[in-house]
């Protein structure tokens with residue numbers, strides 16, 4: 290989702306494990322949390338770095354599509370809400386980089402990998418925000434999908450990640466409610482506003498479904514991640530849950546989900562729905578989405594333009610430390 | 618509320634509104650995550666203050682803070698020219714902030730003792746926020762002035778460029794004199810000595826030299842703005858102007 294394509298190998302069978310690995314797996318099976326200083330398999334550490342790193346990058350890049358409308362927010366109150374929301378996302382990025390740092394990698398290293406394209410962020414942030422209704426759609430659908438994935442991760446096996454998720458989930462559900470409130474105002478507004486709300490749903494529906502990652506039928510190996518409890522549900526389970534939760538909300542708003550095949554299936558007590566266009570998904574992940582270059586370009590520019598600022602602060606801090614030591 | 622008081626509240630509200638807007642342009646693009654978060658805090662504080670001052674300013678005519686923010690043209694805005702200056706590099710943004718904050722804290726502390734209870738109440742709340750703002754911006758001006766060659770050069774360039782916009786904050790006019798005589802606001806000129814002292818100390822520590830010239834651009838309070846304000850308003854007011862019948 291915010292980490293859509295973190296591949297791990299198939300889960301190891303107990304007889305393939307070393308004594309240490311078996312003990313580690315047993316702790317996870319008992320529901321114990323793994324803490325930074327404790328022994329962990331190298332692959333567990335590497336997978337978590339990729340997953341938490343992707344998640345952190347998604348928060349930071351995710352500031353951009355919504356940031357696009359801050360200066361055009363239509364009322365002082367909406368502007369304050371949006372500013373605070375985008376600020377929260379920066380805070381989420383910060384917690385997550387800190388969580389990743391407990392695994393022995395620095396924030397600067399992670400950021401360098403984002404900028405070089407070695408690490409990814411969620412595909413959803415490569416779609417443009419074209420009208421004010423999109424800000425509602427992002428809160429409602431994108432934060433909604435994020436919550437779907439992150440609530441179970443509050444119970445994941447790695448302590449710092451699980452605790453970061455607890456803090457983050459509280460704020461995400463706030464974002465989702467605000468987004469829903471915004472889009473309901475649009476959906477019940479003037480004909481033009483209604484049209485914007487419907488158009489936003491049309492454009493964000495399938496990209497939101499893509500947030501959960503490829504279908505379980507595809508060969509993305511997540512068995513090991515599930516055995517380690519750093520992935521709790523399968524992609525398709527979460528996608529189904531999201532659809533089941535969101536469709537009634539769309540109906541309540543008087544909006545139409547852009548899917549002819551969407552229908553309630555009484556037998557499975559869930560909706561049948563169309564899969565997103567996975568070719569489009571892979572294109573976006575590869576770098577060919579509508580906004581990939583702009584998004585990454587904006588992040589790289591902010592980082593490079595800010596180099597003198599960070600260097601200046603560091604130089605002053607070093608001088609101050611030097612002066613203190615000389616005085617002692 | 619008298620006309621005079623409405624007009625003065627408008628000045629304070631517009632300063633906060635326009636500066637907040639400028640800061641919000643950085644959101645998502647600041648040089649470090651911690652900075653992004655801290656700068657947005659300042660933007661949010663100022664936005665909250667703008668809302669309070671504009672509500673006060675519009676109450677008599679039954680205009681909401683939103684009406685005032687989104688339905689006035691540039692000539693009706695009463696902010697000082699300093700706050701509408703474009704962001705420039707991050708050093709410019711911080712220098713603009715410091716010059717403003719150092720004035721703001723003096724103005725608000727005097728206003729918190731206003732004879733007008735409405736003014737005093739808003740100012741007292743805003744003063745607490747401004748105290749944090751000026752502490753932060755002063756610290757950054759010192760650190761960057763005294764950082765690397767490049768950071769020093771950028772901060773000096775920012776000070777040189779923005780200095781001519783600081784003087785307007787201290788220019789008195791007839792309105793200011795009338796309200797000062799009533800004990801509602803401090804006389805604009807009365808804030809200068811404290812500002813000179815605090816900024817002088819900070820610039821010395823930052824190894825920065827304020828320009829010798831006392832020349833000051835002026836006109837903001839009379840609605841004569843720079844070219845920078847129009848595009849800012851065009852963006853800020855777009856939705857309200859394009860869809861005047863909508864509620865948001």
Ligand SMILES: [Fe+2]
Nearest residue numbers: 348377378381
């Ligand atoms: Fe977030």
Ligand SMILES: [Fe+2]
Nearest residue numbers: 378432461464
């Ligand atoms: Fe969020």
